[in-house]
Amino acid sequence: MLPLYPYGQRRTLIRELIPGQVWSFEQLQGVFYVAVPIRMTVLRVQDGLMLYAPVAPTGEVRDGLRALEALYGPVCTIVLPTASGLEHKLPVPAMARAFPAATVWVTPGQWSFPWRLPSSFLGFPLGRTKVLFDQGLPHAAELHWELLGPLDLGLGSFVEAACVHRASGCLLVTDALVGIGQTPPSLFDGDPRPLLFHARERGNEPLLDTPERRQLGWQRLVLFASYLRPASLEVPGWLEVVADAFAPGLRKSDAYFGLYPFRWQPNWLEEFRALVPDGGVRIQVAPILERLVFPRSRAALLEWIRRLAAAQEVRWLVPAHYEAPVGCSPELLKALADGLEQRPWAPNQGSWAYLASIDERLVRLKLVPGGSAGNDASLKP
Numbered sequence: 361m362l363p364l365y366p367y368g369q370r371r372t373l374i375r376e377l378i379p380g381q382v383w384s385f386e387q388l389q390g391v392f393y394v395a396v397p398i399r400m401t402v403l404r405v406q407d408g409l410m411l412y413a414p415v416a417p418t419g420e421v422r423d424g425l426r427a428l429e430a431l432y433g434p435v436c437t438i439v440l441p442t443a444s445g446l447e448h449k450l451p452v453p454a455m456a457r458a459f460p461a462a463t464v465w466v467t468p469g470q471w472s473f474p475w476r477l478p479s480s481f482l483g484f485p486l487g488r489t490k491v492l493f494d495q496g497l498p499h500a501a502e503l504h505w506e507l508l509g510p511l512d513l514g515l516g517s518f519v520e521a522a523c524v525h526r527a528s529g530c531l532l533v534t535d536a537l538v539g540i541g542q543t544p545p546s547l548f549d550g551d552p553r554p555l556l557f558h559a560r561e562r563g564n565e566p567l568l569d570t571p572e573r574r575q576l577g578w579q580r581l582v583l584f585a586s587y588l589r590p591a592s593l594e595v596p597g598w599l600e601v602v603a604d605a606f607a608p609g610l611r612k613s614d615a616y617f618g619l620y621p622f623r624w625q626p627n628w629l630e631e632f633r634a635l636v637p638d639g640g641v642r643i644q645v646a647p648i649l650e651r652l653v654f655p656r657s658r659a660a661l662l663e664w665i666r667r668l669a670a671a672q673e674v675r676w677l678v679p680a681h682y683e684a685p686v687g688c689s690p691e692l693l694k695a696l697a698d699g700l701e702q703r704p705w706a707p708n709q710g711s712w713a714y715l716a717s718i719d720e721r722l723v724r725l726k727l728v729p730g731g732s733a734g735n736d737a738s739l740k741p
């Protein structure tokens with residue numbers, strides 16, 4: 361069992377992104393204190409409310425949704441916009457039970473691992489679950505839908521359904537695009553422990569809370585979430601790790617009992633700045649997606665971004681992780697696609713080395729289809 365953060369007590373930050381139109385429900389989710397915010401987006405549609413990428417329907421979430429329902433009408437549609445993102449898939453059955461009158465829409469190619477199970481076994485309600493594109497599209501007059509994939513990942517497919525909400529100009533995506541901020545999202549204001557955990561140099565340091573340490577912890581957390589093992593990180597021997605763990609005051613669960621199996625090299629901040637340059641929030645493909653999901657699917661990804669750029673209404677990007685809303689436009693999406701086409705794709709060096717080693721191992725074991733970077737070997741017919 362993975363030590364999932366934050367166990368039972370899950371806070372939700374509810375924000376209105378576009379007045380009277382779009383709302384964000386954010387929760388922390390992660391493994392071993394690499395806790396990244398996960399977002400459900402709520403859209404106002406003519407028939408009521410549509411939930412895109414549900415989060416766990418805690419009491420706080422249900423109360424927030426009931427308050428919106430009182431103003432704008434019932435939750436009529438629940439959308440699971442990804443076939444592979446487990447963190448978005450798991451909350452769907454519970455959210456569907458919380459709103460028994462809503463229609464549930466899922467992307468084509470839903471799959472389970474290690475066993476392949478029919479949809480009803482994945483917890484999607486029988487009789488009111490529909491497949492996007494195969495069985496139509498919800499609120500098609502108000503939303504412009506574009507599908508990325510299915511891309512063959514070997515063990516399953518990657519599929520993501522984006523939509524443009526014409527009324528607000530919001531482009532909703534799940535994992536394929538993100539905008540990473542310089543500073544920690546306000547969701548961490550209530551519980552900065554994941555940030556403070558990573559702000560240390562050794563496991564025998566206590567968790568001190570200052571604005572600088574929150575910032576530093578955020579930068580490192582982003583590097584973990586982006587590269588799994590950033591280039592400026594050393595993993596010390598377990599003997600050293602366990603010795604540090606015997607420092608007084610650390611034998612409590614908050615600090616993972618003092619276990620901190622990381623050493624950051626002095627240049628680590630440069631690695632963060634290369635990923636998140638100073639200035640406004642930049643829209644990008646998350647490195648972990650580029651190197652492990654899209655390494656041989658650049659053409660399909662670019663084509664999807666360019667199809668999205670054809671929607672003239674786009675003003676904002678609202679992804680399921682990191683910042684939202686991020687300023688966006690058709691021109692910006694076109695420039696993003698051109699930039700991704702011109703630079704080296706899914707590299708093997710520097711920050712990318714660990715992700716590359718995972719991909720290479722999977723290809724060698726024939727668990728994922730091979731082919732050279734940038735080719736569309738993975739595109740399913």
Ligand SMILES: [Fe+2]
Nearest residue numbers: 445447535680
């Ligand atoms: Fe995700």
